[in-house]
Amino acid sequence: MLLIPCPYCGERDETEFSYGGEAHIERPKEPDKLSDAEWADYVFMRPNSKGVLLERWVHSHGCRRWFNVARDTLTYKIHAVYKMGEKRPRVPKTDYV
């Protein structure tokens, strides 16, 4: 079970949080101008990457705030947490194959 450092509350068990998938996917401003494929890419397609992923979590059973986490999907190491709207942190490059 992950130990997630909520930027508002501190370290809490994973069971207090809900997962929100990849971060920094902005809802298109004018969806009507997108092709089906572009819209489907926004709604459905995610990279499922191996390595550091910037992802969203919400502290559902705590402060109920959304925030971002830089987490290695192989080692589960959390490199950084940052609030919504804050700049992406520098994260180590991984060279997993």
Place this chain on the structure above:
Amino acid sequence: MAQTFRLPEGGQIDRAQSLGFSFDGGRYRGYGGDSLASALLANGIHFVGRSFKYHRPRGIFAAGFEEPNALVQLGEDPRTDPNQLATLVELVEGLAARSQNRWPSLDYDIGALNNLASRAFPSGFYYKTFMWPATMWMKYEHFIRHAAGMGQSPRERDPDRYDKTQAHCDVLVVGAGPAGLAAALAAARSGARVVLAEQDHLLGGALLGEAEATIGGAPALDWARAAEAELRSLPEVRVLGRTTVYGYFDHNFLTLIEKVTDHLNRKPEHLPRHRLWKLRAKQVVLATGSIERPLVFRDNDRPGIMLAGACRTYVNRYAVKPGTTAVVFTNNDSAYGAALDMQAAGIEIAAIVDLRREVIGPMSEAAEAAGLPILADHAIVATEGGRRIKRVRAAPMDPSGGQVYVSGEPIDCDLLAVSGGWSPTLHLHSQAKGEIAWNEELGCFVPGEARQAAHSAGACNAAFGLASCLAEGATAGQKAAAAAGFKAKGRKKAAPKAADHGFLPARWLWLVPSDTPLGHGGKHFHELQNDVTAADLQLALREGYRSIEHVKRYTTTGMGTDQGKTSNVNAIGIVAEATGRAVPEVGVTTFRPPFTPVTFGVFAGRDVDELLDPVRRTPMHGWHQQAGALFEDVGQWRRAWYYPRAGEDMHAAVTREVREVRRSLGIMDASTLGKIDIQGSDASELLNRIYTNAWKKLEVGRCRYGLMLGEDGMVMDDGVTARLGENHYLMTTTTGNAAPVLAHLEEYIQTEWPEFDVYCTSVTEQFATISIAGPNARRLLAELTSDIELSPNDFPHMAVRDGTVAGVPARVFRVSFTGEAAYEINVPSSFGLAVWQATMTAGEKYGITPYGTEAMHVLRAEKGFIIVGQETDGSINPIDLGMDWIVSKKKDFVGKRSLTRSDMAKPDRKQLVGILTDDPAVVLPEGAHLVERVEPQPPMAMLGHVSSSYYSPNVGRSIALALVKGGLAKKGQKLTAPLLDGRKIGCTVVDPVFFDPEGDRLRG
């Protein structure tokens, strides 16, 4: 019966405490401090079970958690546990144990015929069986399940109590052998909060089984006791005995099971039987020791064949002689230590058969000096004995190494002590995703880099000498404490002096040759619990399996309750040898939690019965109960389902309730509907983006029905939202979606539109909601309020008014889910019951009828109103429901773009329709499939399914809603519902509104 095999003195047992116990009905005695296994051996009992597949007699094999054979059933229903390791069960007065996997008895076992017919159970038997037609499996299942007797679960409810607890520490030390104790001491002396967990009830680990070990010139156990005393005296240290760390999960989260009362004769009321610890440790020191491996030779499974280290433990720790005349069979130096200890205990050592070409090593040389008979470069090629070993044959190895050409000399014995080397206990390191490396010299897998904040120390880190264990433990404890922020205080204490020899030199020979070819007469078992032989492995390889993970699944090696603790390395070695690969190329199979079996009870803990899940009750719940309501669960809510009167069944009660609502007046408890208070200058904009329809022009004091989609365009929730003020709304959600809808709003507000000035607050439980519906609803409300104008002009359908109802401040919504004129009276929860009662009293003259969720469902279905989750399933969009009237073409909203994806325009999407059966008396079952063409038997092309179906007294016939492919274009078409009972029900697709399609009653 006397304990004939008990030594007159010694051991970590309490001879003053004589304990009676039974095994398979026989009555025996043992001592305090005994395990069930040691007590059985003290009484001369080796034969304790039959093997899984061939039902061969099996005996106690080990002395610890690695035991593959001695699985017993403990106790009587309901306090009975299957698959308990006799080696770990502490003896208590009155303990009753039974052998498993035998029928009708251990001595006369019908399944033993499997042994004679063993060709019926080749490797992959289960795979091949499953690949037969299913009908064959049905025939064999009973036989196989009966024969594969892995004990019996209790039939009655478990009367014991289990508990869970959370804990945090700076350093968790797993294992209290020399390395673990040294680590715990070092960490604790630095001031760290330490938890030391040991599965045994005594601390000391391997030291408990050794006679001669010394630390600092004194007996090693004295050092262990002093260490324990110091640890127990420190306030920041928690020593958990009888506690197994069985799981090592992400971010140093570990799970422990503590056996709290199993060993107590009288079990105090206030204590749980077992306790689950959920522990988060900043640092972990793994000091889990090592497991001795057997040798894989012909017929190596008879009772009386034991691991050499286990024999040593029984002699030294339990003062038990596991035999009278022993043969020792080894490939390394450590078994000589066991031989010396056994000899000192009065066991005759008939021979030490050593696979190694030369007898070298400190223990070997000591044994040689003591004059023990040694046969170097020899192998045991055969064993004899039914329920106990009685003879072995030892033969010289061919100079090439891999063969034996002579049948050898017979040697009589009643004990064969075997050592095939030692494997570090890597389970937790590996569960924590740590790397594993092969050490060619030590012939074992060793821990590589740890992936979490963990340090392996001692034998589990391939440090097999005592001095190394102590030094590594101390270093690991100090490092762990330092990493957790605690610097060592004062001068570093020098590690106490101790001998430092491991088990080398050794000769690694994974499969011991016999004088007959493999598989011809006799069996070379490498896996005792699941009865897997070396020949089975080779068969799997011949049949094309290469990956060790596939070989494992095909042969079931390592898949028993012991997870192959004694067998995995041998299996990998045999596969490597047979395929000409190096061991690291073959790789290692995955270690999974739990390390040893865990009682189901601890996972439940106290979360049983009324504590399983919270029950949510409305303020009027007690009234419903007194009125005789039956309840249904809607999420965690308990809602009144229907209110049967004397003599009424469900159908009669629901029919009456439905009729009465339309005839005069009904009252329903709608408090469970989700209620979200939304405020802020962007509240209107939020609703506009979240709902499919437009919200900005809604007047204050009016309500609107809204449909909420996911970004995929599928219906997520619906409900009525009222505008209470310029910047103030009250949103209602379906009962089950109150929390998800709030989360949905918060997600969009926080992540997509952070510039919004808007706040959402759940007020579901702050208000009680009383819904009154029917032609007399307005008249009734008029009697309860004096400050709300009720004329249809002043208070039209879809409006909201604040005022006083029954003397209580109230907010009244004129909304309807029944198609009748209806009011939802919201009052603060604490007034809910009082207002309900006042409403009931005032409504008597109208024959006011309380109705439950079932009548509500019928009433709304008569009107063709959907229920989210019943007419929708996450794959239904508003157009499918014929609700395009509520979808704005102008503004953007969540899910809008998805509605114009090409897939959404497909004509064969499932769409909502009404269904009328040809026979109006027939009520289709919900879930019934609808087809266009009936085939004599399934499969048939399915067009859709019935989502709601009721008898409607107001329509005077059965009605149903269904989702049918292309349904909107199929109105008037005939379909058939073929039912499970063989009936084929003809029906017609119709519009889904069955009652008052113009909605006149609503506005009255």
